[in-house]
Amino acid sequence: MACYISTRQSRYYAALETAYGKASPVTAASRFTALWLNVRQQWDEPRRRDKTGTRTNQGVAGRLRKRTRFDLSTYVFARESGTTPPRIGPLVQAGLGAAPRTSAASLPVAQVQGTEVVFGAPHGLLPGDAMSFDGELRFVTACPDAQTAWLSAPLSANPGLAAAGAVSYGLSLQLPSVSLYEYWSPATAVQRVLRGCVVDEVEIVLNGDFHEVTFRGEAAGVSDSKSFEAGEGGLENFPPEPELEELMELPVPGHVGQVWIGATPQAVSTVASARIRIMNHAEMRWRDFGLMEAKCVVPGEREVSIDLEVYSNDADIFGEIYASASRHEPMPLTVQMGETPGAMCGIHVANFIPVVPEFLDGEERLRWRLRGCPARGYREDEIHVAFG
Secondary structure (H helix, E strand, C coil), X not given: CCCCCCHHHCEEEEEECCCCCCCCCCCHHHEECCCEEEXXXXXXXXXXXXXXXXXXXXXXXXXXXXXXXXXXXXXCECCCCXXXXXXXXXXXXXXXXXXXXXCCCXXXXXXXXXXXXXXXXXXXXXXXXXXXXXXXEEEEEEEEECCEEEECXXXXXXXXXXXXCCEEECXXXXXXXXXXXXXXXXXXXXXXXXXXXXXXXXXXXXXXXXCEEEEEEXXXXXXXXXXXXXXXXXXXXXXXXXXXXXXXXXXXXXXXXXXXXXXXXXXXXXXXXXXXXXXXXXXXXCCCCCCXXXXXXXXXXXXXXXXXXXXXXXXXXXXXXXXXXHHCCCEXXXXXXXXXXXXXXXXXXXXXXXXXXXXXXXXXXXXXXXXXXXECCCCCCCCEEEEC
């Protein structure tokens, strides 16, 4: 018997579900590294209003509904290559909705002029797709023809003879659900499976010690190795952990990256911090008569917001930001985390609407705080996330 359970021995796995609330099997390749997984379960116990002759809570007869909420935090990690999906890919897809798109692993570059790139072969790209150019991750904003693409920001270096691919995640009307597995050592400890996990909020924070990604949401239920009953989540037996494989993931330092803002994109090198949130306002179907746990999810109106703090100067871009904020007009925003192929994460917001900044003058340098800047779109296009 172990004297305690070491949290360093926790292991997490994720897999997209084919049917809501039915646990999908995982393999060793489904494992990912995380900071923590918090699971909170609460009984939905109705309040009695009858006269019992006492002040004691005498309880109720019958089973109660149980609500399960979770939040999971992890880093942006390096991968084998730019076209290899991140291990947290199922969670990213669950938070945004659309299946990932992978651009070509190598495309010959014929010409680069500003944000326009002419490839030496048909690119097969769509707006929202991303490409990697020698450590710079860029999003495609338009495709004038089969070999030309317009990028979200200019390239600061010569991209060489070829562009590398990336994995891009976009938005959709519906949200897939995920099964989350949590295993501990020793094997006799309580092991858990969260079924029907719906990611209601995705939060990305940069310029800390490391770039962090947090997923919050609600699950249909939890199965554990101690109280499991056959049939829970479509399982006949509690699933054993896949055979362990070595996993060494290296996080991307939080200070490494680029930020570009404006219709004619300009680099902003004085970013103090940034936080990007995607809120799905999902509503679980769990209060129907006869239901003991949620059976499906209905996504609400999506809300994308950005918190940004920058040290200001007299560069033209700060005047543009202030003017756009005063007129409540949108401007493009591109964020790149990391600078090494295979270790980059990018975010593109085509219609970022800055709020009028707060002037923070408590330091030696003037800092602007733009809190709660909304993102707008036309149809499931407010934000794109890519890994390159």
